[in-house]
Structures are given as structure tokens and as C-alpha cells.
Amino acid sequence: MGGRDxxxxxxxxxxVWLPQxxxxxxxxxxxxxxxxxxxxxxxxxxxxxxxxxxxGPNGSGKTSLLRLIAGLLGPAGGTIHVSAGGSPVAxxxxxxxxxxxxGHQDGAKxxxxxxxxxxxxxxxxxxxxxxAEALESVSLxxxxxxxxxxxxxxxxxxxxxxxxxxxxxxxxxxxxxxxALDAQGKRVVAEMLRAHARAGGLAVIATHEPLDIDAxxxxxx
Amino acid sequence: xxAFAALLARDLRLATRAGGGALLALAFFAAVAALVPFGxxxxxxxxxxxxxxxxxxAAVLAVLLALDRLFQADYEDGSLDLLALSPLPLEAIAxxxxxxxxxxxGLPLSILSPVLALLFNLPPRGYLALVLSLLIGTxxxxxxxxxxxxxxxxxRRGGLILPLLVLPxxxxxxxxxxxxxxxxxxxxxxxxxxxxxxFSVASVVLAPFVTAAALRLNTSE
Numbered sequence: 001m002g003g004r005d006x007x008x009x010x011x012x013x014x015x016v017w018l019p020q021x022x023x024x025x026x027x028x029x030x031x032x033x034x035x036x037x038x039x040x041x042x043x044x045x046x047x048x049x050x051x052x053x054x055x056g057p058n059g060s061g062k063t064s065l066l067r068l069i070a071g072l073l074g075p076a077g078g079t080i081h082v083s084a085g086g087s088p089v090a091x092x093x094x095x096x097x098x099x100x101x102x103g104h105q106d107g108a109k110x111x112x113x114x115x116x117x118x119x120x121x122x123x124x125x126x127x128x129x130x131x132a133e134a135l136e137s138v139s140l141x142x143x144x145x146x147x148x149x150x151x152x153x154x155x156x157x158x159x160x161x162x163x164x165x166x167x168x169x170x171x172x173x174x175x176x177x178x179x180a181l182d183a184q185g186k187r188v189v190a191e192m193l194r195a196h197a198r199a200g201g202l203a204v205i206a207t208h209e210p211l212d213i214d215a216x217x218x219x220x221x
Numbered sequence: 222x223x224a225f226a227a228l229l230a231r232d233l234r235l236a237t238r239a240g241g242g243a244l245l246a247l248a249f250f251a252a253v254a255a256l257v258p259f260g261x262x263x264x265x266x267x268x269x270x271x272x273x274x275x276x277x278x279a280a281v282l283a284v285l286l287a288l289d290r291l292f293q294a295d296y297e298d299g300s301l302d303l304l305a306l307s308p309l310p311l312e313a314i315a316x317x318x319x320x321x322x323x324x325x326x327g328l329p330l331s332i333l334s335p336v337l338a339l340l341f342n343l344p345p346r347g348y349l350a351l352v353l354s355l356l357i358g359t360x361x362x363x364x365x366x367x368x369x370x371x372x373x374x375x376x377r378r379g380g381l382i383l384p385l386l387v388l389p390x391x392x393x394x395x396x397x398x399x400x401x402x403x404x405x406x407x408x409x410x411x412x413x414x415x416x417x418x419x420f421s422v423a424s425v426v427l428a429p430f431v432t433a434a435a436l437r438l439n440t441s442e
Binding site: 070072073074093096097099101103104105106107108109111112116120121123124125126163 | 223224226227228230231234238239241294297298299300302303304305306307308309310440441
């Protein structure tokens with residue numbers, strides 16, 4: 001954490017220091033849901049600063065692949081290797097500590113305001129500061145003290161993006177990050193991903209829409 | 222510890238804000254207790270005899286009322302994934318949610334119970350035993366209920382199955398709890414309160430581990 005006070009340096013994104021994660025490698029992953037094979041023989045490798053865009057029709061297993069990587073789902077076959085700080089991370093539970101998750105559900109509680117939601121997740125994920133800045137960067141400052149039940153789908157997505165920034169995890173797994181967002185929101189996502197890559201972060205993004213970033217592509221047939 | 226406190230504080234806040242289950246459980250407890258004298262008549266000696274048992278049954282049902290949403294709400298809005306990927310182990314997550322549930326149902330209900338005991342003409346000797354047995358016993362209801370809530374997580378309308386799973390397991394709590402009140406009224410020392418305490422301690426200690434295992438099973442499916 002030696003570089004905490006030096007913005008602009010490698011590892012520093014949006015005011016948050018990322019723990020080191022060198023690479024993630026998936027070999028011949030297979031997934032079975034409800035007794036049906038969703039995909040098999042999926043392999044990829046990502047290093048620091050790289051992003052992977054996962055494409056495929058509805059039901060091709062994009063979300064399942066992200067859940068496999070996060071360790072929220074057990075693979076039916078194949079292996080996932082993650083190496084962090086120079087040594088391999090074996091346990092799926094251990095792998096979770098490097099993952100920044102943005103699912104297609106927003107995890108926003110109707111009764112809590114965006115500010116309260118972010119304060120909760122910041123404390124849960126390790127007491128990081130910069131809630132006001134995170135709200136500002138996704139243009140949610142005006143709605144920051146409104147209960148989430150009054151937010152639109154796009155605003156809830158922005159809240160989830162702010163949470164992703166605050167959590168300071170090096171491997172982002174994004175499931176349809178552009179859904180429900182307007183043009184400005186989509187630019188925010190692309191800018192976040194570029195800043196994340198510059199800081200040495202990794203990202204796997206499942207999306208149907210074009211995303212203006214440098215990324216490898218993986219197609220799930 | 223900060224992450225544990227954050228989750229506990231969030232759940233307390235959610236339970237006590239509009240739409241939370243805390244006040245509902247308390248109102249249910251009072252309504253059931255107030256209804257019983259109408260059903261069995263106003264014979265003071267009879268009411269004094271059954272008062273402890275009736276309040277105990279009403280308390281168990283009231284605590285169960287909000288339990289099916291314990292993990293379901295977080296499961297449905299995606300928060301459970303975010304909790305699972307946080308630095309907090311699932312066991313601690315389960316413990317925090319159980320604690321929040323007890324603090325918003327079992328605890329206020331124990332404090333309210335002497336007021337309702339007036340309706341039953343409970344002899345003064347029984348009051349301390351009633352409050353004490355509820356304070357000792359209701360954590361076991363929250364703990365065992367949390368296990369069932371985690372087990373029924375992915376079942377639609379799991380809320381209907383939950384009481385069927387839980388009520389048989391809670392028979393010892395009702396037997397020892399109501400037994401302790403009767404023993405105090407009769408001036409006997411039958412050790413029911415100690416057995417209740419033993420049962421409660423065992424439930425509270427073991428439940429977070431069982432709950433975490435059930436959550437893993439349900440979310441990785």
C-alpha cells in the first residue's frame with residue numbers, strides 16, 4: 001500500500017488503491033445449469049490492465065461464466081487460476097476478495113438512500129473513503145439523499161457503478177453494465193473501464209452493446 | 222469487525238424503517254395475545270394458568286413472521302452476491318443477520334410481554350420468569366429460523382414451508398419456556414430455564430455454520 005498517497009501512479013484508480021492481481025486464466029471451463037450443458041471448453045487469459053468482452057445470444061451463459069469466475073458457482077469442468085501478489089489463489093472463497101461485482105440486479109434497498117447504500121458497502125468492503133466523489137462521478141449527487149425506491153433503473157445502475165469504484169477490487173466482473181443507461185452513462189462506464197485498466201485492473205464484461213474500450217473478445221456460441 | 226457492525230447496522234435500519242418487519246412482529250404478538258382471552262373465556266384462574274404458554278406460542282409465531290425474508294430479500298435484489306464477495310465470511314454474515322433479527326423482534330417482544338401478561342392475570346411471581354425465559358429463548362428461534370430461511374432460499378413461496386420446518390424444532394423452546402413460567406408461578410424449581418438456556422446457546426453457536434452451508438448450497442446451484 002506504499003503508493004496510497006500518490007495519485008496517478010500505477011495501481012491508483014478513482015482515489016482507490018487496488019491490491020495486486022497479476023492474471024486470471026480459465027482452462028476448458030464447462031457449465032451445467034438445471035441439467036443442461038450451457039457451454040463447454042471456454043478458455044481465456046487476462047493479465048494486468050486487460051479487459052475481456054464476453055458476447056453471445058441470450059441464454060448462452062454469459063452470466064453463468066461471470067458467476068463461475070467469481071466463485072459464486074462451481075464449474076462442471078475445467079479450472080480457473082488466479083495469481084495475486086506473486087502466488088496462486090487456490091480457494092474460490094479467497095478469489096472473491098479480488099472481485100468487484102456488478103450483476104444485472106443492482107443490490108439497492110428501496111428504503112435506503114444512495115449515500116447510505118454506498119456508506120454501507122464502503123464499510124463492508126474495508127472502510128474506503130470518497131463516497132461524495134463516487135456519487136459525483138456517476139452524476140448521482142442530486143439524488144444522493146432520496147430513498148432508492150424513487151430512483152430510475154438507470155440511476156440504480158449508476159449507484160451500482162459508484163459502489164464498484166468504492167470497493168477497490170482489481171478484477172471487475174460486469175454483467176450488462178450498459179443496460180438502462182443513457183448516452184452519458186455509457187461514456188461514464190467506458191471511462192471507468194479505461195481508468196481501471198490504466199491502474200492495472202482487470203475486467204470481464206458481458207454485454208450486447210458496443211463498448212468503446214480496448215478489449216479482447218470471447219464469443220459464447 | 223467493522224464489516225460485521227456495518228451489516229448489523231444496515232439490517233437494523235432496514236427492519237425499523239417503513240416496510241421493515243420489526244413493528245409488524247410486535248403488533249402480531251400483541252394481537253394474538255389479546256385474542257386468546259376472547260377464545261377461552263375470562264375465567265381469571267384459567268387465564269393465569271395458560272398465560273405463560275399462550276404468550277410463548279404467540280412470541281414464537283411473531284418471531285417467525287419476518288424470518289422468511291431474512292435472506293430472501295438480499296437474494297432477490299442481488300445483495301447476497303455482494304455480501305458473499307465481501308471480506309466477511311458467510312458464517313459472520315449469517316450471525317449478523319440473526320443478531321439483527323433478534324434485536325428487532327425477540328428483544329422488543331420480551332420487553333413488551335409483561336404488559337400483555339396483565340391480560341392474563343399472570344401472578345406477580347411469573348413476570349420475571351416470563352421476561353427472562355423470552356430473553357433467553359427467543360435467540361434460539363431466530364437462530365433455528367435462520368437455518369430454515371437459508372434452506373428455503375431458492376424455493377418460491379418458501380415462506381409457507383418455513384414454519385413447517387421450524388415449528389417441530391422449536392417444540393423444546395416452547396416446552397422449557399412455558400415450563401419455566403409455570404414453575405415460577407407454582408414456586409417450584411424444575412430447571413426448565415437452564416435447559417432452555419442450554420438449548421438456546423447450542424442453537425445460537427451452531428446455527429451460523431449451518432446457515433452458511435445452506436446459503437452456499439443454494440447460491441452455487
